[in-house]
Amino acid sequence: MVSVSEIFTDSIEIKGSKFIAFCMPVSLYEYEMQRLKSLHPKAVHFVSAYRLLNEFDQIVEYSGDDGEPKGTSGKPTLSVLQGHGLINAAIITVRYFGGTKLGPGGLVRAYAEAANAAYAQAILQPYEKLLIHKIECDYSNISMVEYESAQSDIQIISKEFGDKGALFEIEGTAEKLEKLYGVLGRSIRRV
Numbered sequence: 001m002v003s004v005s006e007i008f009t010d011s012i013e014i015k016g017s018k019f020i021a022f023c024m025p026v027s028l029y030e031y032e033m034q035r036l037k038s039l040h041p042k043a044v045h046f047v048s049a050y051r052l053l054n055e056f057d058q059i060v061e062y063s064g065d066d067g068e069p070k071g072t073s074g075k076p077t078l079s080v081l082q083g084h085g086l087i088n089a090a091i092i093t094v095r096y097f098g099g100t101k102l103g104p105g106g107l108v109r110a111y112a113e114a115a116n117a118a119y120a121q122a123i124l125q126p127y128e129k130l131l132i133h134k135i136e137c138d139y140s141n142i143s144m145v146e147y148e149s150a151q152s153d154i155q156i157i158s159k160e161f162g163d164k165g166a167l168f169e170i171e172g173t174a175e176k177l178e179k180l181y182g183v184l185g186r187s188i189r190r191v
Contacts, residue, residue, distance in 0.1 A: 001087040001127040007032065010117035014110045016098020021091055021118035026052045029090040036094055044097045047111060049078035050090035053129070059087070068095075072107035080115035087127050091115045128173050132157065134191040138165040141187045152180040167191065 004025055011020040020040075024032055029050055037046060049063040061082075063074030077091050093114045102110055137145050139161075145168060149156055154172040161167075172180070181188070 001085050002124040003086060003088045003127045004122050005125060006123075008118055008121040008123070010114075010121050012110070012114050012117055013098075014106070014113075015100040015102060017100070017102065017110070018096040018098065019093055019110055019114035020095075021093040021114040023086075023089065023091050023115075023118040023122050026050045026088045026090045029092070032090075033092060036092060040094050040096075042096065043094045045073070045095040046092060047073040047077055047095065048090060048092045049074050049081055049115075051078070051081045051086060052088045057129070068107060068111075069104055072104050073111040076108045076112040077115045080112055080119060084119055086119070086124075091118060093118075130171050131174055131177060132169060132171045133177055135168050135170060135184075136165055136189045136191055137168070137184075137187055141184075142166050144187060145184065148180060148183050152176050152183070154180050 004023060007022055007024040007028065009020065009022045011018060022032060022036070033046065033048065045066045045068055047064065047066050047068060051059060051061050054060050061078060063078040065072065065074045077093060081089060081091060093111055135145070146156065149170060152172070153176055154170050157169040157171050159166055159168050170177070
């Protein structure tokens with residue numbers, strides 16, 4: 001599986017209708033949908049699809065036709081995500097009507113082509129499942145935890161100071177977290 005970490009876009013034109021597709025991380029989906037609707041007030045359809053992994057490692061999929069005939073736009077867009085093995089990704093296609101009806105088959109081809117055009121622009125990254133853990137350390141070990149986290153490609157999400165020391169919330173792959181724990185040994189406590 002692969003994913004994207006930023007927005008990629010491309011557009012196509014078919015019989016006067018313009019299709020502008022945006023491929024993005026699913027975390028940006030809601031915000032981008034609102035932003036695109038305000039940027040393109042004269043567009044007639046905002047077709048979308050996304051795929052994500054939930055907390056139980058199950059794939060959740062969604063597709064929306066936004067007023068196009070049922071199954072002619074959202075499903076072809078979702079098929080592009082599925083076909084390329086994209087996860088935690090979304091595609092939104094903005095359509096400006098050009099005056100000529102494309103028919104069901106034409107719409108399916110147009111939305112799939114637009115989604116594939118945006119996908120072709122994307123810089124893909126292998127998907128890695130990230131875990132969030134909490135660890136504690138004494139004040140004397142804070143700089144070592146910060147240094148080793150950076151060396152192990154572990155992100156420190158938050159840091160709180162209490163009576164006993166510091167509480168870190170960290171994020172990384174299972175493999176990287178275990179490596180960090182091996183390096184830090186007894187200087188930390190897992191919470």
